[in-house]
Amino acid sequence: MDLFSRSWTALLEAVADLPDEDFARPSGCTGWLVRDLVCHLVIDAQDVLITLATPSDAEPTRDAATYWNVVEAPTGDDPLDALTVRLAAAYEEPGLLKFHLNDVGSAAGRAAGLADPGARVATRDVVLTAGDYLSAYVLEWTLHHLDLIAHLPxxxxxxxxxxxxxxxxxxxxxxxxxxPAFSDKDALLIGTGRRAPTEAERSRLGDLAGIFPLVIG
Structure with a gap:
């Protein structure tokens, strides 16, 4: 629970510190600018609020790892991705997008801090504990933080x-x-297909190249 808050707070602060011109730069997400990614984070924050406010009496069907599905690599042509791009453009000014993310994101952070880790919540037709759900989102926040700064050194x-x-x-x-020779950052970038491995890294991967990259959603 604490790591969820630290990861989310760091991501919110990184967005808040961006100058306006950086919102028009590419992100690490295929087909998305930084502004599109930030708009997606607004939607993510709304999902967190909705899920934490959707209790369930059913037995958990997923945990932090099985919450994620292995999906096909994004092409940028998905209708929902295109909708995110249109929504982001509608904000017109980066300041409005920053304000909305801070507003909804802060509420999501407070809700996470108040949640009972053992309580069961329902989302995406599955049930899991709030603790597992928030643990799963540490991965989401971390990957999107890397996406945010992909072209912002x-x-x-x-x-x-x-x-x-x-x-x-x-x-x-x-x-x-x-x-083990991969840093955590490189392991995540290569392991999720966000960066192609170098020749030396590909050699270290060996048979693992048949498993990674792993695209999750």
Whole structure:
């Protein structure tokens, strides 16, 4: 629960510190500018609020790792992705988008801090504990933080503990571990297809190249 808050707070602060011109730069998400990614974070924050306000009496069907599904690599042509782009453009001014993310994002952070880790919540036709749900989102926040700063070398990165936990969760999802020689950041970028491995990294991957990259959603 604490790591969720630290990862989310770091991401919100990174967005708040961006100058307006950076919103028109590309992000690490295929087909999205930084402004599109920030708009997606607004939607993510709304999802967190909705899920934490949707209790369930059913037995959990997923945990932090199985919450995620392995999906096809994004092409930028998905209708929902295109909708996000249109929504982001409708804000017109980066300041409005920053304000909305801070407003909804702060509420999501407060709701997470008040949540009972053992309480069951329902989302996407599955049931899991609030603790597992928020743990799953540490991976979401960390990956999107890396997406945010992909072409912004001066922007602050995600917390080290968030990188480490996200790597461990990605390896649980994959059922295998990435090479120990990879830093946590490189393991996440290569392991999710956000960066192609170098020749040396590809050599270290060996048979793991048949597992990674792993695209989750």
């Amino acid at each position: 001066d922007a602050a990165g995600p917390p080290a503990e968030g990188l480490a936990r996200s790597r461990a969760l990605l390896e649980r999802i994959a059922g295998d571990a990435l090479p």
